Structures are given as C-alpha cells and as structure tokens.
Amino acid sequence: MITLTDVHKAFGSNKVLRGVNLTIPTGESMVVIGGSGTGKSVLLKCILGLIKPDSGVITVDGQDVTKVDRDAFLARFGMLFQGGALFDSLPVWQNVAFRLLRGSLKRPKDEARAIAIEKLRRVGLKPDVADLYPAELSGGMQKRVGLARAIAAEPEIIFFDEPTTGLDPIMSGVINELIREIVVEMGATAMTITHDMSSVRAIADKVAMLHDGVIQWTGPVADMDASGDPYLDQFIHGRAEGPIEAVR
Amino acid sequence: MSLLAPIAAIGRNTMGILAALGRISIFLFQTLGHMVRPPFYIKEFGHSLMTIGYFSLPVVGLTAFFTGGALALQIYAGGARFSAEAVVPQIVAIGMVRELGPVLVGLMIAARVTSSIAAEIATMRVTEQIDALVTLSTHPMKYLTVPRVLAAFITVPLLVGIGDIIGIFGGFLVATGKLEFNAATYLNNTVDFLEAADIASSLIKGAVFGFIAALMGCYYGMNSGRGAQGVGKATKSSVEAAAVLILAANFLLTSVLFSS
Ligand SMILES: Nc1ncnc2c1ncn2[C@@H]1O[C@H](COP(=O)(O)OP(=O)(O)O)[C@@H](O)[C@H]1O
Ligand SMILES: [Mg+2]
Numbered sequence: 001m002i003t004l005t006d007v008h009k010a011f012g013s014n015k016v017l018r019g020v021n022l023t024i025p026t027g028e029s030m031v032v033i034g035g036s037g038t039g040k041s042v043l044l045k046c047i048l049g050l051i052k053p054d055s056g057v058i059t060v061d062g063q064d065v066t067k068v069d070r071d072a073f074l075a076r077f078g079m080l081f082q083g084g085a086l087f088d089s090l091p092v093w094q095n096v097a098f099r100l101l102r103g104s105l106k107r108p109k110d111e112a113r114a115i116a117i118e119k120l121r122r123v124g125l126k127p128d129v130a131d132l133y134p135a136e137l138s139g140g141m142q143k144r145v146g147l148a149r150a151i152a153a154e155p156e157i158i159f160f161d162e163p164t165t166g167l168d169p170i171m172s173g174v175i176n177e178l179i180r181e182i183v184v185e186m187g188a189t190a191m192t193i194t195h196d197m198s199s200v201r202a203i204a205d206k207v208a209m210l211h212d213g214v215i216q217w218t219g220p221v222a223d224m225d226a227s228g229d230p231y232l233d234q235f236i237h238g239r240a241e242g243p244i245e246a247v248r
Numbered sequence: 249m250s251l252l253a254p255i256a257a258i259g260r261n262t263m264g265i266l267a268a269l270g271r272i273s274i275f276l277f278q279t280l281g282h283m284v285r286p287p288f289y290i291k292e293f294g295h296s297l298m299t300i301g302y303f304s305l306p307v308v309g310l311t312a313f314f315t316g317g318a319l320a321l322q323i324y325a326g327g328a329r330f331s332a333e334a335v336v337p338q339i340v341a342i343g344m345v346r347e348l349g350p351v352l353v354g355l356m357i358a359a360r361v362t363s364s365i366a367a368e369i370a371t372m373r374v375t376e377q378i379d380a381l382v383t384l385s386t387h388p389m390k391y392l393t394v395p396r397v398l399a400a401f402i403t404v405p406l407l408v409g410i411g412d413i414i415g416i417f418g419g420f421l422v423a424t425g426k427l428e429f430n431a432a433t434y435l436n437n438t439v440d441f442l443e444a445a446d447i448a449s450s451l452i453k454g455a456v457f458g459f460i461a462a463l464m465g466c467y468y469g470m471n472s473g474r475g476a477q478g479v480g481k482a483t484k485s486s487v488e489a490a491a492v493l494i495l496a497a498n499f500l501l502t503s504v505l506f507s508s
Contacts, residue, residue, distance in 0.1 A: 048379075048383055050379045074385045078383075079380070081379065085377050086380075087372075087377055098386075099385065102287070102289070103385050149384075
C-alpha cells in the first residue's frame with residue numbers, strides 16, 4: 001500500500017503540490033487524471049524519491065520512503081517515463097533488459113535478451129526492433145519500448161506516466177489491455193497518469209483527480225460519472241466551460 | 249545607491265563563484281567515495297578509455313606538433329639576439345615537457361572531452377534518462393561519473409606524454425629541416441638535458457588536468473537546467489570552469505613541483 005500524507009512541493013514560487021493526500025491499496029490500479037502542468041509527474045517522482053517533497057510523508061507498506069534501503073526499494077518498482085527516457089547509447093533490447101544485465105538481478109546475456117524480446121512482443125513490437133537504437137524509432141514505438149523496460153523485471157509496483165499519449169487508438173487499446181493484464185496477472189500495484197478517458201475506464205479500479213495542488217476527488221471508477229463534482233465532470237466531458245480555467 | 253551597484257555586482261559574483269566551488273568540492277568527494285565502492289561498471293570504463301583517450305590522439309598530436317615547431321622557430325630567432333641559437337633543442341624540450349605539453353593538451357581535452365561529457369549528461373538529465381537510471385537501481389554517479397573521471401585521470405597523462413614526444417619531434421623537424429641543426433646532435437642534446445623530474449611533472453600535471461576536465465563535464469552535466477537552453481549553458485559553463493581550473497592548477501603545480 002502506498003500512502004501520501006499532506007505532501008507539498010514547490011519550485012521557487014511555483015507551488016505545484018499543496019497538500020496531497022492519497023492511498024493506493026496493494027494490487028489495485030489507481031489512475032490519476034488532471035490538466036497538463038498540474039503536477040502529476042512530480043507526484044510520481046516524489047514517491048520514487050527522484051524529487052524531494054518540501055514536506056509531508058510518503059510511505060510504501062508502512063515504511064517511510066526516505067528511510068528505506070534505496071536499492072531494495074527501487075528493485076520493487078517499474079516506471080514508464082512520460083518521454084520514454086530510453087538510453088540512446090544502448091540498443092533497444094539492452095534498454096529493455098537494463099536491470100537484467102547488471103546489479104542484483106543480473107542473468108546471462110542470452111537469457112536477458114530472450115526476456116527483452118518477449119517483453120517487446122507483449123507491447124506489440126517485432127523482434128527485429130531489438131537491435132535498433134532508440135533514435136531510429138518513432139515516438140510511439142519509443143513509448144512502448146519504455147513500457148517493456150518498466151515491466152521487464154516483473155516489478156510489484158508499476159508507474160505509468162501517460163502510457164498512451166502519442167499512440168494510435170488501436171495501439172492505445174493494446175496498451176490499456178496490457179496494463180490491465182499486468183495488474184490482474186502479476187498482482188501488481190499500478191499508478192497510471194493519463195488524459196485519455198478511454199484509458200481511465202479500461203484500466204482504473206480507482207480514480208483520483210489532481211487539481212490546484214490537491215486531490216480534488218477520489219473514488220472507484222464506477223462512481224466517477226455520478227460524482228457530482230463540478231471539476232471532475234468538466235474534465236471527464238472535456239468542457240471548455242466550468243470551474244477549471246482553460247488558461248493556466 | 250547607484251554608485252554602489254557595480255561593487256554589489258562584484259560581490260554577488262564572488263559569492264556565486266565561492267558557492268559553486270563549494271558545490272564542486274562536494275561533488276568531488278562524492279565522486280571519490282563512489283570510486284572505491286562497488287559496483288564498478290567495467291564496460292562503461294572501457295568505453296570511456298576509448299572516447300577520452302584513444303580518440304583524442306589526433307587532436308593532441310596535431311596541437312603538440314605545431315606548437316613544438318613554432319617554439320623551435322621562436323627560440324632560434326630570439327636566441328639569435330644574443331648568439332644563443334644553439335639552445336633550441338634544450339628549450340624546446342623543457343618548454344614542451346614542463347609547460348606547453350600538459351597545458352595545451354589539458355585545454356584541448358577541456359574543449360573536446362569536457363564539452364562532450366557535459367552535453368551528453370545534460371541531455372540525459374533533460375530527457376529524464378538520469379531519473380530512469382535511478383529507477384533501474386543504477387547510481388548515476390557510479391555509472392556515468394566514475395568511469396569518465398577515472399578514464400581521464402589515466403589516459404590524459406599518457407596523452408601528455410605522447411604530446412611531449414610529438415612536440416619535441418615537431419621542433420626537431422623544423423630545426424633540422426629549416427634551421428640546419430645536425431639531427432644526431434639535436435637528439436643528443438634533448439635526451440641529455442631532460443631530467444626524470446621534468447617528465448614526472450609533465451605526467452602528474454596531465455593526470456590532474458584530466459581529472460579536472462572530466463569532473464567539470466560531469467558536474468555541469470548532472471546539474472543542467474531544463475530544456476535545450478539548459479544543455480547549452482551546462483556545456484559552456486563546464487568548458488569555462490575546466491579551462492580556468494586547469495590553468496590555476498598548472499600554476500599551483502608548477503610552484504610546488506619546481507620550488508626547490
Ligand atoms: N525539475 C523541475 N524544476 C522546476 N519546475 C518543475 C520541475 N519539474 C516540474 N516542474 C514544474 O511543475 C509543474 C508540474 O509539472 P508536471 O508534474 O510535469 O506536470 P504534469 O501534470 O503535466 O505531469 C510545471 O509547472 C512544471 O513547470
Ligand atoms: Mg507529466
């Protein structure tokens with residue numbers, strides 16, 4: 001279980017998180033929605049310790065994330081970055097198998113490569129992509145390689161930062177299904193950031209909406225449409241008019 | 249108020265430089281700490297040895313060659329003013345080995361290696377590759393900084409040694425080809441004159457300059473600001489800092505090594 005209690009983070013005068021409270025139960029799929037620039041990526045990075053919150057407490061299974069053994073902690077996580085964040089000096093398969101080629105999870109090269117190719121297949125990429133370099137791929141393909149890398153070591157907790165942005169509708173469907181499968185089959189805890197309402201409905205157990213630095217609404221996906229929350233309603237239906245200003 | 253403004257600006261800049269030196273010192277100690285603790289990334293180290301050392305050979309060789317040649321011409325012309333043309337081999341040797349070899353190679357490394365390290369690591373920072381490394385349980389200091397700094401520390405003294413030899417050879421070619429020195433005498437004079445301490449100082453300087461060059465590239469790359477502008481600024485600052493620190497270190501080392 002992941003809990004965030006009163007998490008604050010500002011960059012200079014830009015107060016991004018202003019007291020976020022959120023709980024993600026083990027084995028559930030939480031989807032975080034919210035306008036662009038509201039701090040969704042910052043929120044994920046705070047949990048991983050990539051950004052240090054100014055105040056507040058974040059715990060994973062009851063342990064404060066600032067006080068755990070970092071290596072063991074990070075070994076439980078997989079993360080897909082918004083821009084893919086592939087290592088452009090390494091071919092695709094070595095990106096996917098990065099964790100399996102060094103450190104505590106190290107295994108023989110052939111085995112790591114076979115796993116990489118299997119993970120690539122799961123995200124809809126052919127084996128001949130394995131030997132290309134990230135710069136030779138389209139944006140959507142890079143995203144899928146990033147996804148394959150995130151799931152390569154079968155983590156217990158997976159974060160997806162906008163997994164379907166930049167993909168065509170069919171590939172989005174494939175990725176949504178894949179995320180759902182990972183949660184159900186592997187029993188993983190997932191936290192997904194997205195703007196894509198079809199993704200929300202396909203992969204969420206619970207939904208949380210981040211707005212103005214706080215969680216504006218959170219609840220089961222089934223309650224989303226009847227929430228009565230004007231912010232959430234405006235977001236779900238994509239209306240230009242409402243309490244959320246279009247100019248931010 | 250407005251009269252004091254320029255002085256205040258100088259004060260601010262001085263404070264800024266001192267703060268940067270403090271942060272660089274912390275970065276230095278972190279790097280040294282990670283150098284002695286596993287895991288070690290052998291493949292990255294090998295790759296750095298090639299890019300920093302081997303592929304710098306052409307530019308180092310050309311720099312040294314032309315400098316040695318020009319030095320021979322200058323000393324011959326200058327020496328002629330008091331009939332001391334004969335000292336060309338000795339002065340070329342000592343000038344190249346003690347000063348020009350290490351300093352020019354150091355500055356060429358700052359131009360070639362520092363800039364490329366800074367731009368590469370800054371781009372990795374901006375595109376979240378550094379964050380990705382962390383989430384893949386790989387420490388960026390161990391994976392990126394240590395191999396580069398260590399490789400520069402080892403290969404730059406070798407480059408300086410090679411540069412010294414090529415520089416002396418450049419002087420030799422000019423002296424024997426244009427200034428009518430006898431080849432055997434020139435070589436004898438060079439070899440007899442140089443002492444082991446001269447060569448040792450050259451290599452020590454090379455090691456220190458290499459360390460500085462790679463460290464500055466890594467420091468400014470890791471601390472890059474956001475976007476393309478961040479990468480540009482990191483690259484510029486890294487080369488400036490490396491060049492200035494190399495020249496300052498050269499002065500310090502020269503005064504320590506040749507004080508007796
Ligand atoms: N490293 C950083 N330094 C300064 N500002 C940042 C940094 N990371 C994010 N921000 C700012 O925080 C805000 C939220 O960013 P982000 O979490 O990326 O938004 P999104 O919800 O679209 O993922 C933005 O205004 C962004 O400019
Ligand atoms: Mg984002």
